[in-house]
Amino acid sequence: MKRIAGLLLVAACVCGIAHAQSGLLINGAGATFPNPIYTKWFDEYHKAHGNIEINYASVGSGAGIKQVTDGTVDFGASDGPMNDEQMKAYQDKYGFGIQHFPTVLGAVVPTYNLPGVNTSLNFTPEALAGIFLGKITKWNDPAIAGANTGVNLPAADIVVVHRAEGSGTTYVWTDYLSKISDEWKTRVGKGGSVNWPAGIGAKGNEGVTGVVKEQPNSIGYVELIYAVQNKIFYGAVKNSAGVFVKADLAGVSAAAAGAAKNMPQDYRVSITDAPGKSAYPIASFTWLLIPKKIQDAGKRDALKGFLKWMLTDGQNYAETLSYAKLPKEVVAKEMNTIETIH
């Protein structure tokens, strides 16, 4: 027993030495969708500022909100803004509020696998709501066929694929469906995890991508980058101006343009179903959730420093990783908001 205890002690000493030189560790948790760019940012920032380590766990948007409210992490991250109830709960618990900081923009796309159909399909909002409500069950339903003249759609059953766990992607998707379908709004609602009327669940964007890839006649929704990386088909969606738009970074930026001009002070804004001819309708900001008051001065300065870097140099990493940059107006506004963190 002594020998083993000794061995373990040596191991503990080794690791004690190993991080004797490490400095400030800041913990964050939340959304999985921006995880690639967040870890890239935190890594680059650590390279530039060796004493600051920002540890980010991509455990889901819901977890980001919950853990920052519980106070177990220094900051949270989410693809869906916190609702009023959650904001109030936070305020009541700590006596100060929590600030949303938009970081980048992303799009959610309807992705499908239809053997024999090798063109990009068009989806009307009614078709998407009908499919995910389980009311449109065949691929050659007039609601789908009407928007795709000339495409020979099979009479096959539609297999709906959705996320199994709570997720920001689901929030954006259901937020959109709630806006364009009253039935969706009353029957299912919007949220990170909902009670799905139809379909099968898969875990994570990658899980949905995987099932759609393998399962003939299926349709799912994933973040744009997953469809692009995995080379699966994704459709264009009719926006509020009546134009079918296929998701790309320009369409996402266009969707954000309107919101950028009238950005509210708390940045909690939904840009799904945004106005404008070129706007892609299922787009969203993703946010960092930072407490308005941080007791630890070292952590506060480090986080503020990081936010400034993220809004300037950091934005340059966005497009290579398939995220849309923040509009200039938003960046300028956020720069001022950073100073209110104390």
Added chain:
Amino acid sequence: MTARLRFRKLVSAVMLSLTGVCAFVAVSVLFFILGYLAFHGGRSLNWDFFTKLPTPVGEAGGGMANAIVGSAKLLLLASLVGVPIGFFGGIYLAEFGRRGAGFVVRYAADLLNGVPSIVIGIFAYALLVLPLKHFSTMAGAFALGVMMIPITLRSTEEFLRSVPRSLREGAMALGASKWRTIVTVIVPAAYRGILTAILLALARVAGETAPLLFTAFNNRFWSPGWRQPTASLPVMIFTYAVAPYDDWHRQAWAAGLVLLGLVLVVNIIARLVLARGISVPRA
């Protein structure tokens, strides 16, 4: 009659060979797992794996040095929680508490042993993470330590009881007090068995993932001290396996091989070397 006997003999032979097939299948599963992990993990294992930190998402390279150290720290602290409670509690059960109190302790330990590991995770989260406002090595180790307690406790009791009565009586006849007898005669006589049991308990919790998910959490960097979230091998395997990046899958295999290797080596040492001639109880 002879035809019937022949038939019965045939049935006997067929059924008995079937049992052999069963045994063969069961054992070959182990070799399949070992072989598959060795093949996939071995290809992905390199020096970087042991010395480097994980890379940002989607970038190739990097290692799991922090997870290896994290697991070691978790196990060290877990044994500090689990071993004393289990060991001394076991002495109490074997030497002092035979009725009333002993029954309650035994019952509690059996209950604890049956608690699914994920539920222990919830417990540690409510007890240590929420009040301290930190995911931490401490909370993770506490969860693992709690899992070690019943195993250590019951095996200590069993091994102490299996010490021959004559030894005990001899010591007492020489005028030694009871606790002296325990310390100088009984525990030394049973120590190999107890040590084996502790090692097996350690090996078992070393592979636990579920109780760490929301106690030790995860960390992409080194975890300083005991009050910060930490990476650990099992959690890294889980995270990397469900992610969509090939390089991460590769590292998940490597981590799986390392973890399995460690667990099996400890098991083999415990069972072959330490416990020669002792039958090891299952936890």
Added chain:
Amino acid sequence: MATTSTTVPGAGPRASSRSFLSRLRDGDEIARLLTFLFAATVVLITATLVYQLWVDSVLPRHKFGWKFLVTEVWDPVFDQFGALPFIFGTVVTSAVALLIAVPLGIGAAIFLAELAPRRVSDALTFFIDLLAAVPSVIYGLLGVFILVPLMREVIQPFLRATLGFLPIFSGPGYGVSFLTAGIVLAVMVIPFIISVSREVLMSVPRDVREAALALGATRWESTWKVVVPFARPGIFGSIFLALARALGETMAVTMVIGNTPKIAASLFAPGYSIAAVIANEFTEATGDLYLQSLVELGLVLFLLTFILNGLARLLILLTERRGSGAYA
């Protein structure tokens, strides 16, 4: 030592004959107290755990009552929570696991206890015990990368083609399913069944076996009709232990079950289990009712395994009694 013959078996020389003071002076009382404190900690921890689970699940218990157990809806948006799909998934996957593991495990145990030479038997048992030590996340890893694709492309299409007329083998297959989770669980619990069953089989007295053989039974008949029934309670005990482990298993199941809170007749359908939903949603459950519903699921799981463990221990005890009774 005529005096010791009157003591409780295994109790050793009685200390109570000496006065409290002399025991205190010798340190016995101190040692007793010290070790008692550690032993009491065990009770304390267990009690706190149960208390914590109970207190932290008060909201759903008040709101849903017993209906929690039989409601099929799991809807975080509208705050409706029911445990039925998870209980269903847990029970179905465990049942599948046992259907596969019990025949295989008992067969192997018979081989090891009755047929194999002692040396071979010990060596194989050693390997099987190692199998029990493989961490569950590794089973999950193998499940995700080997079994899931295999199920999707080979096993499920094959079963659908041959046994598709049965509702349990119908419907589309995605690889992740009740069946997949059940198979992974089966592999995980087989070692438990084998090593406990082997031990109880070996504890069956020799003369029982020899009597059967002497009466003209074949080797299989003496094993199946005499030895196995003799050890039956112990074997059942091992099965219960395996079942308890299968019910509580988290990681391997989460990785292959498909995580869909639906009740389906087909084993090819994706499902969910209690432990898996806790692992997936515990950190991200916003809202007290949601979180506490998950804790209540934990409580349900705890009670399930607790009852099964109790039954298992009782049965194993019964066999041991019978084994030693035959000698007396």
